[in-house]
Amino acid sequence: MLTYTQTNQAELRNRLAQHAGDHLGVEVLGWFTFLLRHFARPFIPFKFPAERVHGFNFDGRPHRMAKGKRRFLDSKGAVYGCELGRLSHELVTESAGKLVRRLECIYDEILVDEVQDLSAHDWEIVDVLLASSIEVRMVGDIRQSVLATNPRSNKNKRYAYAEAINWFREREARGILEIIESIITWRCHHSVASFSDTIFDPSWSFPVTESKNHKATGHDGVFLIESKHVDEYIAEFDPQCLRSTANSGKTFNLDYINFRLAKGTTHERVLIVPTGGIVKFIQKGTHLPPTPAASFYVAVTRAAQSVAIVLDKAGDSTLPFWRP
Amino acid sequence: MINKIKICGYRIYDQFILEPNQKLNLIVGANEAGKSTLIEAIALALTGRVNGRFASEDLNPYWFNRSQVEHFLTKLQGGDHPPLPEIRIELFFEDREELQQLCGAINTDVPTTACPGITMRVYPDPDYASEIDEWKKNPSHLLPVEYYALDWRSFADEKIARRPRQLTTVVIDSRTVRSLSGVDYHLRQILGDHLEPAERAEISLAFRHMKASMSETELGDVNKRIGELHASLHDQPIALAMDQGARSSWESSVIPHVDNVPFSMSGQGQQAAIKISLAMSRHAGTTNFVMVEEPENHLTHTSLTTLLSRIRSLASDEQQLFVTTHSSFVLNRLGLNALLLIKGNLQSRIPDLDPTTVSYFQKLPGYDTLRMILANKVVLVEGPSDEIIFERVFSNLHGKQPMECGIDVLSMRGLSLRRCLELCASLDVTVAALRDNDGSSPEELREPIQSWLKEGRRELFIGEVEHGETLEPQLIYHNDETSLRYILDLRTDADLATWMKREKTEGAIRIATSAKDIHPPAYMLDAARFIYG
Numbered sequence: 097m098l099t100y101t102q103t104n105q106a107e108l109r110n111r112l113a114q115h116a117g118d119h120l121g122v123e124v125l126g127w128f129t130f131l132l133r134h135f136a137r138p139f140i141p142f143k144f145p146a147e148r149v150h151g152f153n154f155d156g157r158p159h160r161m162a163k164g165k166r167r168f169l170d171s172k173g174a175v176y177g178c179e180l181g182r183l184s185h186e187l188v189t190e191s192a193g194k195l196v197r198r199l200e201c202i203y204d205e206i207l208v209d210e211v212q213d214l215s216a217h218d219w220e221i222v223d224v225l226l227a228s229s230i231e232v233r234m235v236g237d238i239r240q241s242v243l244a245t246n247p248r249s250n251k252n253k254r255y256a257y258a259e260a261i262n263w264f265r266e267r268e269a270r271g272i273l274e275i276i277e278s279i280i281t282w283r284c285h286h287s288v289a290s291f292s293d294t295i296f297d298p299s300w301s302f303p304v305t306e307s308k309n310h311k312a313t314g315h316d317g318v319f320l321i322e323s324k325h326v327d328e329y330i331a332e333f334d335p336q337c338l339r340s341t342a343n344s345g346k347t348f349n350l351d352y353i354n355f356r357l358a359k360g361t362t363h364e365r366v367l368i369v370p371t372g373g374i375v376k377f378i379q380k381g382t383h384l385p386p387t388p389a390a391s392f393y394v395a396v397t398r399a400a401q402s403v404a405i406v407l408d409k410a411g412d413s414t415l416p417f418w419r420p
Numbered sequence: 421m422i423n424k425i426k427i428c429g430y431r432i433y434d435q436f437i438l439e440p441n442q443k444l445n446l447i448v449g450a451n452e453a454g455k456s457t458l459i460e461a462i463a464l465a466l467t468g469r470v471n472g473r474f475a476s477e478d479l480n481p482y483w484f485n486r487s488q489v490e491h492f493l494t495k496l497q498g499g500d501h502p503p504l505p506e507i508r509i510e511l512f513f514e515d516r517e518e519l520q521q522l523c524g525a526i527n528t529d530v531p532t533t534a535c536p537g538i539t540m541r542v543y544p545d546p547d548y549a550s551e552i553d554e555w556k557k558n559p560s561h562l563l564p565v566e567y568y569a570l571d572w573r574s575f576a577d578e579k580i581a582r583r584p585r586q587l588t589t590v591v592i593d594s595r596t597v598r599s600l601s602g603v604d605y606h607l608r609q610i611l612g613d614h615l616e617p618a619e620r621a622e623i624s625l626a627f628r629h630m631k632a633s634m635s636e637t638e639l640g641d642v643n644k645r646i647g648e649l650h651a652s653l654h655d656q657p658i659a660l661a662m663d664q665g666a667r668s669s670w671e672s673s674v675i676p677h678v679d680n681v682p683f684s685m686s687g688q689g690q691q692a693a694i695k696i697s698l699a700m701s702r703h704a705g706t707t708n709f710v711m712v713e714e715p716e717n718h719l720t721h722t723s724l725t726t727l728l729s730r731i732r733s734l735a736s737d738e739q740q741l742f743v744t745t746h747s748s749f750v751l752n753r754l755g756l757n758a759l760l761l762i763k764g765n766l767q768s769r770i771p772d773l774d775p776t777t778v779s780y781f782q783k784l785p786g787y788d789t790l791r792m793i794l795a796n797k798v799v800l801v802e803g804p805s806d807e808i809i810f811e812r813v814f815s816n817l818h819g820k821q822p823m824e825c826g827i828d829v830l831s832m833r834g835l836s837l838r839r840c841l842e843l844c845a846s847l848d849v850t851v852a853a854l855r856d857n858d859g860s861s862p863e864e865l866r867e868p869i870q871s872w873l874k875e876g877r878r879e880l881f882i883g884e885v886e887h888g889e890t891l892e893p894q895l896i897y898h899n900d901e902t903s904l905r906y907i908l909d910l911r912t913d914a915d916l917a918t919w920m921k922r923e924k925t926e927g928a929i930r931i932a933t934s935a936k937d938i939h940p941p942a943y944m945l946d947a948a949r950f951i952y953g
Contacts, residue, residue, distance in 0.1 A: 145531070145532050
């Protein structure tokens with residue numbers, strides 16, 4: 097079972113222990129660990145004879161002009177996180193089938209959670225897995241693609257972020273995989289869910305979400321609040337405050353979580369301090385570009401019952417204002 | 421199955437590569453040639469243990485190759501900065517499905533190859549760099565093993581902490597280290613592997629119950645009495661109970677009995693036989709390595725025969741067998757084609773011995789093939805009298821006994837010269853073969869064995885037909901009757917030719933011990949010249 101973030105791995109392990117504790121043959125690995133353990137470490141000599149992988153460099157980047165092994169390994173022999181996908185994919189070819197055969201003998205089935213987090217050469221790896229005898233199942237919410245495993249690579253730029261859906265649709269058309277759209281949300285109240293559906297341009301043709309959260313609290317749905325009412329709102333509802341990045345939302349001194357880090361969490365109520373783009377989207381209906389849209393989508397869908405967006409002028413928006 | 425073994429820097433092995441046979445390997449070599457070391461090295465890489473003890477606890481300066489240590493010291497004293505000697509043992513396995521976890525390209529093969537495998541490496545621990553530098557100021561032959569670390573890894577570059585469960589290894593040797601209960605590590609492991617998981621669980625549960633019930637019943641009364649003793653520090657009651665810890669698990673208490681005698685009390689031969697049978701009749705799905713050191717050591721001839729036929733009948737594709745031996749009997753019985761000859765860092769094998777030759781020696785297991793195999797140079801003669809006389813002729817010519825020159829004179833005693841020559845040729849042993857012409861021309865006799873001969877390496881020496889059919893008439897031809905009668909100390913009424921024919925061995929001994937030299941037949945003299953000098 098593969099996933100990208102450590103939070104997700106922990107979450108998966110917990111759930112496995114709860115629901116399938118008797119199945120000892122299930123392994124939970126991070127995507128990078130998977131590539132390191134089964135691709136880079138065992139097979140690197142096929143690309144660089146007598147070389148070894150001496151570690152993993154998550155933050156480092158190779159020099160832009162780096163050639164040969166310096167492209168993939170830092171001076172201590174640790175492989176760059178951002179190049180691991182490319183290295184792994186090249187080793188599949190260089191090992192002349194040995195790598196894939198090994199994987200096929202070790203795993204019957206590979207499940208990838210939060211598949212929308214993959215990027216660049218990772219998609220090539222998924223292609224390799226799809227072509228192998230291993231059963232591959234992937235789950236993810238394309239609308240949440242806010243993380244990328246290689247922010248600088250140009251490879252598969254076409255599929256970057258929310259456009260990943262096209263990658264899957266292309267393969268579905270070729271009969272390589274089957275897409276099963278799950279439109280049910282157990283978390284978000286129906287009014288939050290329908291608002292979240294409006295965030296992406298309809299041309300993406302994402303299906304309409306169906307909510308199974310029928311709880312009513314008397315304050316459910318998406319609201320606008322004026323700046324001057326923020327303190328009172330917080331005092332009354334105690335929402336989780338969200339901001340785009342550490343640089344936004346500075347007008348208020350609130351206990352924020354950034355959009356990216358909020359991924360995977362659930363909160364009864366959230367309060368969002370919008371970016372300029374979000375303001376324009378709400379006031380004028382101008383759709384955000386894919387990445388910020390995905391980010392905003394993550395923020396909104398954290399809420400179970402209510403979302404409050406700090407905005408003084410409603411513009412064309414029909415969202416109701418909350419007033420004390 | 422192990423396809424290739426690479427040993428670097430371990431004991432006698434400086435750089436050693438061996439590609440063993442898939443099923444059976446008979447490891448043969450002179451004393452100190454490294455037979456046991458080879459078994460030890462394989463077991464070390466497979467189990468992480470040496471003689472049943474963890475290698476990390478047993479690390480010893482004598483594990484390192486002497487010449488590598490010497491080389492290191494010379495360079496160090498010469499002002500160079502040589503790296504400290506290391507030990508590396510690599511096992512390359514067959515590309516089997518169940519071994520794929522161990523598959524990868526992290527090995528020393530050039531060009532890069534990927535296959536399942538294991539590396540055991542003993543290397544200076546970088547954490548102790550400063551201590552090592554300190555040691556280098558006053559180095560000795562005894563490497564500072566306390567600063568060395570063990571790295572046990574698969575070819576997939578993953579650390580191995582315990583024996584990979586797909587590989588089961590059994591070592592059966594004479595110096596087995598026993599635990600207190602009399603069942604050593606290897607036997608415990610064999611037993612454990614032999615039982616199905618469900619059987620193991622059941623035994624374990626029953627054993628716990630039994631121990632628990634003993635605490636309640638028999639120990640109950642005792643505890644009542646002991647409880648009244650005020651022996652402990654704060655007057656808490658004392659009671660006896662069965663040890664439920666892991667150390668007292670059923671594996672150490674449940675031991676095999678042979679005919680109602682505990683395993684450890686039965687004879688060593690019996691023990692070896694049981695271990696071999698248990699180890700070799702394991703269920704499929706695992707790769708089994710069975711290593712037997714010198715099975716001839718603890719067994720009578722009959723038991724050895726039984727054991728060898730058991731080994732032969734149990735051998736299957738599921739296991740690879742390594743047997744070291746000093747016995748031609750073991751060698752012939754298990755089949756000469758499985759032979760691996762070890763001479764220090766060199767090894768040779770019999771690549772394609774004719775199967776009929778293998779079965780020929782299998783049917784004649786008493787014949788000393790090992791002498792032929794281990795000798796540098798061999799003189800093949802027909803019988804004991806030829807052997808005795810050749811030795812005398814040789815020492816007259818060279819002033820030394822053939823043995824002192826590394827030459828083994830073997831009498832074939834009716835064995836087929838062709839088979840012996842084939843065996844020698846397959847190991848490229850230097851041979852002088854002598855035979856009687858029995859009335860046929862040398863050319864005619866040479867013809868059927870021509871393919872095993874090689875000029876300067878293996879040659880056939882035959883006396884001229886007109887000088888006599890066998891050795892005795894040849895001697896009569898080359899010597900005058902008076903001196904022969906004198907050397908043989910013959911009574912005057914005895915006929916020389918008749919006596920020599922009847923008393924071949926006696927005559928040979930008299931010739932060999934006589935103060936007076938004989939004139940040797942020309943072909944024998946040629947052979948003595950060919951084989952030495």
